[in-house]
Amino acid sequence: MPVSPPLAKAAEEKPHYLGHRDRLRERFVAGGADALPDYELLELLLFRLIPRSDTKPVAKALLARFGTLAEVLGAPAELLREVKGVGPSVALDLKIVAATAQRMARSAVRGREVLSSWNNVLDYCRAAMAFEAREQFRILFLDKKNGLIADEVQQTGTVDHTPVYPREVIKRALELSATAIILVHNHPTQPISITLDH
Template sequence: MGDTAKTASHMNGHRARLRERFLAGGADALQDYELLELILFLAIPRRDVKPLAKQLIDRYGSYAGVLSADVDSLRATAGLGDTAVAAIKSVQASALRLSKAGASARPVMSNWSLVSDYLQGAMAHIPREQFRILFLDRKNVLLADVVMSDGTVDEAAVYPREVVRRALELDATALILVHNHPSGDPTPSQADVMMTKNIVETCDRIGIRVHDHIIVGKTGQASFKELGLM
């Protein structure tokens, strides 16, 4: 058997063993780079993708970081074509849809752990500030999850009048403000405190309640309500 045939045989054997381990033991049976290999198998059928999977984990810091990476950033990675990028992003999209479905199943305030998990998955690894609002009905059931601003590495501008306008369009009676800190530290800044104060005051005037403002960091979240800031 020639070297090329031996390499192909070894690669196919590795892929088969990895699939068997996953199907028998689930995600816990694999390391992060191996789980990423499974995704890349589907998009890159004729190459050993283990080095690429390890490179991506190193570059983005974690499996979650790879899934959350920008499309343009992934496209700039040597060895990743559009098919592989689409495979990676489709896994993230599927995970977020599943998480969001669980978070939306019951009133938000009595289902907070699932809502928190969804927000962490959706926002923790975004390399720029994003501001979203969870609009709620009278029973605190989620009406809409709206990205209001997709900003820069340290700013995402949101104006109280835009918040109120969207709440009235949705017939929302309450809301939760959410944004991320790309630095990873969820500690509120003075600008965060002032912006929240302005939004709360504007919403109060028309009877819309702001339950909380959540800041999402890479390793956790900060709640304005729990910190006594609102």
């Protein structure tokens, strides 16, 4: 049975986002990550996670909900799944990417003079804990050159408070031979609120 011209034309047409995917990949290859805004970089990642769908609306919805790329990756899986187009497997894959990014950030910061790049420390802390559902008291232990020795969660509390024991902080600093510490405390009721003390 012959196919009518309108049906034949529709069968030949490819989804509009296929060409878009190729163009984004080419821009990334040519200019690196700096050539793309955050939503397009997130789109590139989502291409792999959502193979046969337009990922631009999902990327934009994630950024609209959470604010920044770091905060998208730092968001809990259950909150990611609330965004239309993000199912359990996509949320899990984003958390795997987040864990990889956090490991890279720790490696990049460890051994460097963290205070010479205060914004990097803030970005690192936001990515690690901005969307934690419970309050955390985290300590960054530094050596005499302000290089990061360790990043540890010292206490985890409830949604609105966490206990802090100064003797435990001092004890751990002595165990690690730290000469300085940065105390980090998040505020789950204010998703991107983090307090740092040095």
